Amino acid sequence: MSTETATLATTKRKPTGRAGIVDGKLYLSQGIVRNLAPAHGNGGEFDSIPVIDLSAMISPNPDPIALEKLVAEIKDACMRVGFFVIKNHGIDWSIVEETFAALEEFFGLPMETKMLYHQSKSPSFMGYEEPYYTNVDRLKKGDLKESMTTAYDPWTDELGIGDEVPKLMIRENLWPNPKDAPKFRPAIEGYRAACLSLMRKLIKILALAMGEKETYFDKKITYPIAGIRALYYPPQTASPDEETGLGAHTDVQMMTMIAQNPYNAQSLQVLNAKGEWISPQLEPETFVVNLGDMVARLTNDTFVSTVHRVCNSGDNATGRYSIPFFFGLSNDELVSTLPQFITEEAPLNENYKDAVTGYEHYNKRMRIAHHDHPTADGKTSAALPYGMTKIDGVLVPGI
């Protein structure tokens, strides 16, 4: 990087003074301002992350009473926390272990090999990102993590519609050369298939929790968003006030599920309404599940998309791998708020007036988070005032 570019990058990353928690409001650098406690409901009222046993969901002959109890537990977790840990989920853990081995293989490659698959070469934001490439929280130094992101592939989805998926809706992947990382693609594809199958069941429970029929989403997930971001966080020595592994954000799709290694790293932190960061306590062979913005939009913020971050710090911190799987409706499925969630006590959130697709929402957020990307808003709007960005043509604080 030339000195000129380095200076420019540092200048762009200067804090706006607007990120962080001020007077009970949370300013996120993506131009998002949120109240710590939502306008209605009990979102953010938690001191720990609930652990939910999915046995009733995966049973071939579900007991109706156990299933009803599960729906109630999921509904409570979705309203209050937006996060839960799942156990007895039915995923063969050897699939997850193979995926962690593949991550170790890929992230262990020399930097120049990994850079061959750099995300800036992909118009759909897939591929490799080196440490500090993103800076989700602009008050901090940058995100101390490496990642390799791949998208849904209709031809490996046995329950999908294969060739019938509209070509425009398919994101091209940048797979590493099998000579460099032979385990990577097969492991990620195996992990994606396992997560997809679980999420196609869990979304039925979510539909019931929303007061819909369990089949409500079936036709909306024939070519779902099913991205996987393989992540490696080196141990960080700086305090969370200066640096994070991944800055504070919300996820953009319906639900995310995350496996992490070591399972008890406690680096993932979830923000409650008191402004405290709470880490899920994981047992071996469990996943964290969290809701994304699309569920908040569908339910008018009755189910919450909760702010979280990663700080891989602490005396015993070691390198941490995690594998979030981001699950959303089919790319061109329009999402608008369900009528049962719009009431006198809970009027429609202004931001949800227009229906949006998961694809648009993702691209918009990615263009803001990846300010160095060739398609980023910053590239085409050099005249924007410092500290401001554009969302849907409207100037908002954030870079």
Ligand SMILES: O=C(O)CCC(=O)C(=O)O
């Ligand atoms: O690494 C983790 O545990 C969480 C990652 C995350 O929040 C994300 O990629 O959106």
Ligand SMILES: [Fe+2]
């Ligand atoms: Fe996230």
